[in-house]
Structure formats: structure tokens, C-alpha cells
Amino acid sequence: MELRLEKFTKAFGPVTVIQDMDLTVGSGEMMALLGPSGCGKSTTLFAICGIHKMTGGRLYFGDRDVTSVPAQQRSVGVVFQNYALYPHMTAEQNIGFPLKVMRQPKAEIAKEVQRLADLVQIGDLLDRRPAQLSGGQQQRVALARAMIRKPDVLLLDEPLANLDAKLRLEMRAEIRRIQRETGITAILVTHDQVEAMSMCDRIALMRDGKIVQLDTPERMYADPASQFVAGFLGNPPISFLPARAGEQLAIGQSQVLPRPAGLEVQGDIVLGIRPEHFGPQHGQGLHGEVIFVEPQGREELVDVQLDGGGILRAILPTGDPVKLGDRVNWGVSGGNILAFSTEGVRL
Amino acid sequence: MTGTPRIWPLVLILAIFSTPLVIMYLYQIIDSVASPDPGSLIPGELDLSNWRFLWERIDSGRPTIWQVTFNTFLFASTTAFLVTLLSTTAGYALSRLNMPGRPYFLGGLIILHAFPTITLIIAIFIILQALGLFDTLLGIILVKAALELPFGVWIMKGFYDTVPWEIEMAGVQDGASRFRVWWELVMPQVKPGLAALLIISFLSGWSEFVLPLVLAPGSSTQVLSTFMNAVIQDDATADFGLFKAIGMYYSIPVIVIYLIFQKQLMNIYGGGTKG
Numbered sequence: 001m002e003l004r005l006e007k008f009t010k011a012f013g014p015v016t017v018i019q020d021m022d023l024t025v026g027s028g029e030m031m032a033l034l035g036p037s038g039c040g041k042s043t044t045l046f047a048i049c050g051i052h053k054m055t056g057g058r059l060y061f062g063d064r065d066v067t068s069v070p071a072q073q074r075s076v077g078v079v080f081q082n083y084a085l086y087p088h089m090t091a092e093q094n095i096g097f098p099l100k101v102m103r104q105p106k107a108e109i110a111k112e113v114q115r116l117a118d119l120v121q122i123g124d125l126l127d128r129r130p131a132q133l134s135g136g137q138q139q140r141v142a143l144a145r146a147m148i149r150k151p152d153v154l155l156l157d158e159p160l161a162n163l164d165a166k167l168r169l170e171m172r173a174e175i176r177r178i179q180r181e182t183g184i185t186a187i188l189v190t191h192d193q194v195e196a197m198s199m200c201d202r203i204a205l206m207r208d209g210k211i212v213q214l215d216t217p218e219r220m221y222a223d224p225a226s227q228f229v230a231g232f233l234g235n236p237p238i239s240f241l242p243a244r245a246g247e248q249l250a251i252g253q254s255q256v257l258p259r260p261a262g263l264e265v266q267g268d269i270v271l272g273i274r275p276e277h278f279g280p281q282h283g284q285g286l287h288g289e290v291i292f293v294e295p296q297g298r299e300e301l302v303d304v305q306l307d308g309g310g311i312l313r314a315i316l317p318t319g320d321p322v323k324l325g326d327r328v329n330w331g332v333s334g335g336n337i338l339a340f341s342t343e344g345v346r347l
Numbered sequence: 348m349t350g351t352p353r354i355w356p357l358v359l360i361l362a363i364f365s366t367p368l369v370i371m372y373l374y375q376i377i378d379s380v381a382s383p384d385p386g387s388l389i390p391g392e393l394d395l396s397n398w399r400f401l402w403e404r405i406d407s408g409r410p411t412i413w414q415v416t417f418n419t420f421l422f423a424s425t426t427a428f429l430v431t432l433l434s435t436t437a438g439y440a441l442s443r444l445n446m447p448g449r450p451y452f453l454g455g456l457i458i459l460h461a462f463p464t465i466t467l468i469i470a471i472f473i474i475l476q477a478l479g480l481f482d483t484l485l486g487i488i489l490v491k492a493a494l495e496l497p498f499g500v501w502i503m504k505g506f507y508d509t510v511p512w513e514i515e516m517a518g519v520q521d522g523a524s525r526f527r528v529w530w531e532l533v534m535p536q537v538k539p540g541l542a543a544l545l546i547i548s549f550l551s552g553w554s555e556f557v558l559p560l561v562l563a564p565g566s567s568t569q570v571l572s573t574f575m576n577a578v579i580q581d582d583a584t585a586d587f588g589l590f591k592a593i594g595m596y597y598s599i600p601v602i603v604i605y606l607i608f609q610k611q612l613m614n615i616y617g618g619g620t621k622g
């Protein structure tokens with residue numbers, strides 16, 4: 001079911017946290033709400049599920065205006081960051097609770113619980129209490145409980161934040177699989193860009209209560225609308241380099257890069273160069289000294305202090321004979337240079 | 348129980364200070380069933396006549412012990428029930444609902460709890476008189492419950508504060524009404540507090556002395572504490588053996604309750620009282 005927010009505004013007392021936000025999530029789509037801490041992700045989520053009243057604007061599920069429908073009557077499943085399982089109930093009772101509230105017959109509830117337990121693969125843990133389950137298993141129970149009513153929309157508030165790195169990887173794939181299998185419309189709140197990029201069809205990147213860009217992960221990575229977006233996406237992060245645009249791009253005191261095609265401006269700008277677009281594989285052109293090497297297993301990160309000022313990061317396959325203090329002369333992939341104005345707007 | 352050497356001095360000090368208490372309790376028990384020679388510490392032969400109050404009236408002017416025990420039980424249990432019921436709802440409201448003047452209310456609770464009851468007694472007396480509740484069990488039940496409430500509300504609020512907010516929100520999302528969420532999802536989390544509060548206010552009612560003494564002096568509303576007081580004040584027959592036996596009888600339920608419910612009572616410290 002399609003979900004549509006129109007001119008959504010939320011204020012807590014005198015503080016307006018979100019102003020006139022528009023957002024449409026297509027039917028069966030998984031959308032990420034990504035942004036730094038305090039930008040209003042959870043606030044948006046809670047407005048959609050009805051915990052917070054909206055100060056202004058409207059919310060539609062499909063064609064139905066649900067702006068003033070109480071939370072109980074909105075068909076929304078929520079997975080909270082700390083799972084919020086009911087500690088005194090077994091996993092089975094937890095998952096079945098929404099149906100119990102709807103006064104479904106016992107046999108029907110048991111059948112549905114079994115179906116969802118199979119979907120999230122916890123069929124053999126149903127008689128345990130939350131305290132007897134691992135973090136990943138609790139997560140699955142929470143997911144099953146959120147989905148048992150067959151809600152129109154599934155909301156996930158940082159569902160992976162409390163899991164260790166390996167489990168996070170596993171649950172990432174798992175949540176995506178379940179979302180695809182059921183074809184449910186879902187919104188994932190996260191401040192982890194890797195999570196957003198790997199799990200979602202589209203990303204809404206938020207900052208200070210506004211959506212600064214809404215795009216597919218690939219396009220947002222390759223074609224960011226601003227310096228903020230470029231800096232937020234990508235791991236290892238992009239390097240920014242102040243430059244002067246003239247005949248060529250002057251970098252620091254002494255070095256130059258050719259002007260990328262299509263760049264019109266003159267004067268002070270900021271270049272964004274991703275690590276994979278700088279290195280020996282891109283030819284030569286920039287001189288500098290290696291000041292930092294960080295092995296990461298398959299790859300290593302290398303920071304280069306450019307002669308005349310500026311630092312660029314490169315990512316190289318492990319085994320490249322680069323040592324701390326080496327002098328290098330590496331090139332930049334010209335077509336992939338991103339240019340921003342000094343205010344951070346994409347040029 | 349694993350005695351490291353360093354613990355022994357502490358045990359010794361504690362032992363020295365608690366010996367008098369232990370001796371007192373010991374003689375309380377012994378003297379209630381023995382007839383020592385006057386002035387002697389060595390117990391004489393077994394003598395159950397001190398316990399005669401159980402099967403006969405001590406003197407004709409007094410109610411039977413069973414009437415008094417029933418009064419005490421009724422007083423203590425009704426008070427405990429009232430306090431727990433009201434604290435359970437009031438604590439929830441204070442912990443979760445955003446009402447105007449909430450901080451002042453909380454501050455007021457603490458002050459009320461610390462307030463010495465005895466200074467209010469005249470005012471309460473006049474109020475009860477006016478209401479026609481003077482010298483009735485109902486009157487002292489209401490007064491006792493009112494005086495216990497601040498403590499109860501504060502304790503329950505502390506327990507509610509430890510229940511994660513998300514649990515309630517999850518319940519609401521699952522379609523349950525606010526009342527059902529409270530009853531079915533939140534209450535089970537604060538059960539330990541409920542049990543502890545019930546027991547503590549029962550015990551407090553059981554041992555209450557001043558309120559019944561002043562506000563319900565008649566013999567038909569006598570409770571065990573005032574009954575004992577009357578027995579000892581009766582200077583014609585100052586019978587210490589009898590007094591001790593009644594004292595034993597009076598404290599047995601308290602001891603039994605403590606033994607059975609130790610764990611629940613400890614919860615009140617474990618559950619925490621956060622501001």
C-alpha cells in the first residue's frame with residue numbers, strides 16, 4: 001500500500017522539529033530514512049504510526065486519509081529499537097498478542113503464529129520468554145509480532161542498532177528477504193548509511209528536519225545533491241579538497257588537475273573525490289607523501305598528504321607495496337570528480 | 348557464609364550490639380509460657396495460664412481476643428487493599444501522564460510522607476466527629492489509608508518508571524486500548540512492587556497504635572495494640588506474663604509474614620524509586 005506524507009509539520013511546544021515535509025513511499029517499496037542523530041527520523045516514524053500527533057499536514061495510506069485515526073486503528077506494524085517485547089509473555093504469546101486483541105479464535109491465532117514463526121525462522125523457540133532469547137532471536141520475534149496483523153505498512157526504528165557486527169549483517173539480509181517475500185511497504189529508520197544502501201530501494205536523506213535528497217542508493221552515491229550528502233554516504237568516506245577553478249583546477253600552492261567536462265564556474269570551489277577514484281590505477285598527476293596506511297584485510301586505506309596542501313584518501317588492494325613515508329605520484333579519475341560551491345551546493 | 352578472616356571482627360561487633368535484643372526476644376518467648384520466681388532470671392516450670400486469653404475473657408469488661416483480632420485484621424487488610432489500589436492507579440498517572448503541576452504534586456508527596464502524623468491528629472479528630480465516623484473502624488481505616496498513600500504512590504511511581512515506554516507504545520500499535528495496555532502489559536511488570544506494597548501496608552496497619560487509640564477508643568473497635576495497652580494500664584492486675592503472651596500472639600503473624608514474603612519485600616529496594 002502506498003504511503004504519502006503531505007506538508008508534514010511537527011512541533012514540540014515552541015520548537016519546530018519538522019517543517020513541511022513531503023514523502024511518498026510506493027507500494028511494496030522499502031524506504032530508508034537516513035540522517036544524523038536528532039534530525040527527526042524517529043519523530044517522522046512516530047507520526048506515521050500515530051504515537052505522535054501531527055502538528056500540520058496530512059498522512060495517507062493508499063487513498064485513505066489517516067491523519068486523525070488513532071494509533072490502534074492504523075494498520076501499522078512497528079519494530080522498536082529495543083524490540084519492546086512483553087517480558088512476561090512467551091515468544092508465542094508475544095507474536096499472537098495483536099490477534100488476541102482482535103479476538104480471533106485460538107486455533108486461528110495458533111496457526112498464524114506458526115506461519116510467522118516459520119517466516120522469521122524461530123519455530124522451535126516459541127515457548128521461551130524474551131529474557132531467554134538472544135538479541136537476534138528477539139529481533140525476529142519483534143518482526144513477527146509487527147507483521148502478524150498483515151499491516152499496510154511496516155516501520156523499523158533502527159532495528160539493527162543493538163546487534164553485533166556479524167548478526168547485523170545476517171539480519172540485514174533477513175529483513176530484506178522477509179520484506180520482499182511479503183511485499184509489504186516498509187520504512188527503515190537508520191543512521192547507518194551502509195544499512196540504508198544495502199537494504200532499501202530508495203533513501204530519503206534527512207538533515208535538521210528536512211529531506212535533502214531522495215533517490216536510489218546508487219544515484220545518491222554517484223550523484224549527490226550537496227556536500228552533506230556526499231560526505232554522509234560512502235565508507236570509507238569521501239575526501240574534500242579546496243580548489244581554485246581557472247584554466248585548470250589549482251590545488252594547494254603548486255598542483256593542478258584538468259577541469260572536468262561541464263564544470264562552468266570560476267573561483268573557489270570544493271572538490272569531492274572518493275577513495276576509489278584516486279590511486280595509481282588512474283594514472284599520474286598529483287604528487288604527495290603517504291602519511292597513513294590502514295590495512296583492512298582485503299584492502300588498505302591510504303592517506304596522501306599532497307604537496308602544497310590537502311589530503312586525499314585512496315583505497316588499494318592489499319599487497320600494493322605502499323609504505324608510510326613513500327613519495328607517490330597518483331592520478332584522479334577525472335569523470336568522477338564532484339564539485340561543490342564553498343557553501344556545499346553541488347555544481 | 349564463607350567467613351574470610353576480615354569479616355569476623357564485624358560479626359563480633361554486631362553480636363555485641365544485638366545480644367541485648369536477642370535476650371529480650373528470648374525472655375519474651377520464655378516468660379510467656381513459664382512462671383519464674385519474682386526477680387529471678389531462671390525460668391520456672393511450664394505454665395500455660397498466661398495464654399488463657401485465648402479461651403476465656405480476661406475480665407468481663409473486655410471484648411474477646413477473637414473479636415479484637417478480627418478488628419485488627421479487618422483494619423490492616425482493608426487499609427492495605429485501599430492503599431495498594433489507589434497507589435497503583437495514582438503511581439501510573441504520575442509516572443506516565445503529562446498533567447499540569449506534576450512536579451509540584453511529586454514534591455508534595457515527599458513532604459506529606461515526611462510529615463509527622465501526630466500533628467494532624469486533632470484536625471482529623473474533628474473531621475471524623477463531623478462525619479460521624481469517630482470511634483468506627485471505617486473512620487480509622489480511611490485515616491490510615493490516607494496517611495499511607497504518599498508512600499505507596501511514590502513507591503509505585505518508581506516501579507512504573509522502570510517499565511520501558513516502548514512496551515506501552517508497542518501495545519498501542521498492536522491495537523490494544525490504553526486501559527488494556529495498562530492492565531495486561533504494564534501491570535505484570537510492576538507486580539513485585541504491588542506485592543511488596545500490599546504486605547508493607549498490611550504490616551503497618553497491623554502495628555498501628557496511635558490512630559485507633561485516639562480515634563476509636565471504644566471497646567467494640569479495639570485492635571490488638573490498643574487491647575494490649577488496656578491490659579497493661581489496668582493497674583489492679585498488672586500481669587506481665589499475660590502481657591508478654593499477648594505480645595507474642597500479636598507478633599506471630601508479623602514474623603510469619605516476614606518469613607514467607609522476605610523476597611517480595613526486598614523488591615521494594617531492588618525495584619528502585621527513581622525521581
Ligand SMILES: Nc1ncnc2c1ncn2[C@@H]1O[C@H](COP(=O)(O)OP(=O)(O)OP(=O)(O)O)[C@@H](O)[C@H]1O
Pocket residue numbers: 012015017035036037038039040041042043044191
Ligand atoms: N518529546 C519531545 N519533546 C521535545 N523535543 C523532542 C521530543 N522528541 C524529540 N525531540 C527533538 O526532536 C528532534 C528530532 O528527534 P528524533 O528523535 O526524531 O531524532 P532522530 O533523528 O530519531 O535521532 P536519533 O538518530 O538520535 O534517534 C531532536 O532535536 C529532539 O531533541
Ligand SMILES: [Mg+2]
Pocket residue numbers: 041042043
Ligand atoms: Mg531516533
